[in-house]
Amino acid sequence: MMVRLFGVLLLLCTIFSIPLKASEDGYFRLLNSYLALKLHLAENPKDGKLVGAAWIRFENRTGEKVTKIPLLLNPGLKVTKIVATKGQPLPFSQQTKPIKDWPKLKLNAVTADTGQGIKHKGIYEITVNFEGSIEPLTESGMGYVRESLSSDFTIFRFENFGYPVLAKPTDAAISAAGQNQNYYQSATLEVPEGYVPAGNLPIEKKTLLDKRVTYDLKSETPIPFLMLPIARYGQIKRENITVNFLEGGRENAEKLALEAERTLALFTRWFGPSPDRNRLAITAIPEGYGSQRMPGLIIQDEAAFKSASNYDELYHEIAHLWHPKEPSLKPSRWNEGLAMLMQAIAADTLQGTHGLQAFKENRFSRTRDQFTKHADYGTTPLANYGDKGLTDLSYSSGAVFFAMLHDLLGHDRFLTLIRDMQQEFAISGASTGTFATYLMERMPNRKAEDFVEGWFLAGGAGQDIQATESYAALVEKYRQ
Ligand SMILES: [Zn+2]
Numbered sequence: 420m421m422v423r424l425f426g427v428l429l430l431l432c433t434i435f436s437i438p439l440k441a442s443e444d445g446y447f448r449l450l451n452s453y454l455a456l457k458l459h460l461a462e463n464p465k466d467g468k469l470v471g472a473a474w475i476r477f478e479n480r481t482g483e484k485v486t487k488i489p490l491l492l493n494p495g496l497k498v499t500k501i502v503a504t505k506g507q508p509l510p511f512s513q514q515t516k517p518i519k520d521w522p523k524l525k526l527n528a529v530t531a532d533t534g535q536g537i538k539h540k541g542i543y544e545i546t547v548n549f550e551g552s553i554e555p556l557t558e559s560g561m562g563y564v565r566e567s568l569s570s571d572f573t574i575f576r577f578e579n580f581g582y583p584v585l586a587k588p589t590d591a592a593i594s595a596a597g598q599n600q601n602y603y604q605s606a607t608l609e610v611p612e613g614y615v616p617a618g619n620l621p622i623e624k625k626t627l628l629d630k631r632v633t634y635d636l637k638s639e640t641p642i643p644f645l646m647l648p649i650a651r652y653g654q655i656k657r658e659n660i661t662v663n664f665l666e667g668g669r670e671n672a673e674k675l676a677l678e679a680e681r682t683l684a685l686f687t688r689w690f691g692p693s694p695d696r697n698r699l700a701i702t703a704i705p706e707g708y709g710s711q712r713m714p715g716l717i718i719q720d721e722a723a724f725k726s727a728s729n730y731d732e733l734y735h736e737i738a739h740l741w742h743p744k745e746p747s748l749k750p751s752r753w754n755e756g757l758a759m760l761m762q763a764i765a766a767d768t769l770q771g772t773h774g775l776q777a778f779k780e781n782r783f784s785r786t787r788d789q790f791t792k793h794a795d796y797g798t799t800p801l802a803n804y805g806d807k808g809l810t811d812l813s814y815s816s817g818a819v820f821f822a823m824l825h826d827l828l829g830h831d832r833f834l835t836l837i838r839d840m841q842q843e844f845a846i847s848g849a850s851t852g853t854f855a856t857y858l859m860e861r862m863p864n865r866k867a868e869d870f871v872e873g874w875f876l877a878g879g880a881g882q883d884i885q886a887t888e889s890y891a892a893l894v895e896k897y898r899q
Pocket of ligand 1: 735739754755758
């Protein structure tokens, strides 16, 4: 299970789930980008075609002078031309090949030759012209990256390399490129009439000409990598929420918009205004493409739109809008445990499901199963899940951890703690060490403090879980 890629649960939450390796943290820091795409979407996805150009302005942060600029593209795309700042063409080579340390991922690896080179911290601009199709990358292990240029649905995102990604063809370099870089981005998208881009670049202008529509898209603030789902979307706009729905989905989307507003109102009451200023777009995607979130945007499996029993995913993703970043190359994703608990608390509060206790017991059992199967899981501190590549556990033992805080503090004190913590670290983010210290200083007694230290920093979760029969017994063990 803990292979390089992620379980379904992880997908619900992560922007870049590609595991990070600290060994190669030199990278090209993106400053601005402009992407122009003309799409021909086809009923038979193999017939889909695109013509694109990407202007990229970046800083060389690799720690050394570079003469060659490495780019990665979807294997269906070929580069036709690369030009530098003043319009001079750069010689380049390209070849579809397996990625080093990730051989199942095959990409078009492009190298442009800058001639005299770019010194460390030097700033450079290139424009890359490319064309072709988008091929699914499911065989890489990213089972959800299924998109092609289909007339039903397509999406441009980091994971499908549908636009040039500035990285060498190695797992480590892709990971480094996938750090949460934030930069200003704009795009022009030309699609057949009726299609709507519903991602993280707001529409500035729409121009209709000869059954084709051109969108000018522009980020209002620096944002992480582009996420651009494209389909014949219908739209519901509310004050804080936009819901983009697929054909036939209006009725469910109305309900979802209402539920999202209720959830935002609830969390705002508990935690204060979200650092994302409470503006949120929720975009339906067909089943199997992997729900994901990034600041201000949730893309969500259509199934979650269909029934109130799937609102858990919505609660979970909305809870993340308040969570501080974890400034680390290999984040432990402790916030997944918190989001899991918050989804259960929200369901209880908003739907009156009374499922919270069962949820806590369920997470306890799941954790015990995982610890039983793999002895080293239980001895790994929660803070080290990122280092050890065990972030899946953040959804199970991480959820038990926050459930315990909920019970040891009591509901109101727990909510106050989470509100204060989120406000404290909204801008700076919180590393695992900072976060653990913050929690320990606010525990009501020594036993609760021991619990936080034991689980989060010392790897005591396994022993505790094996030594207690149930979640309720675990609470008793640490109750004053
Ligand atoms: Zn999540």
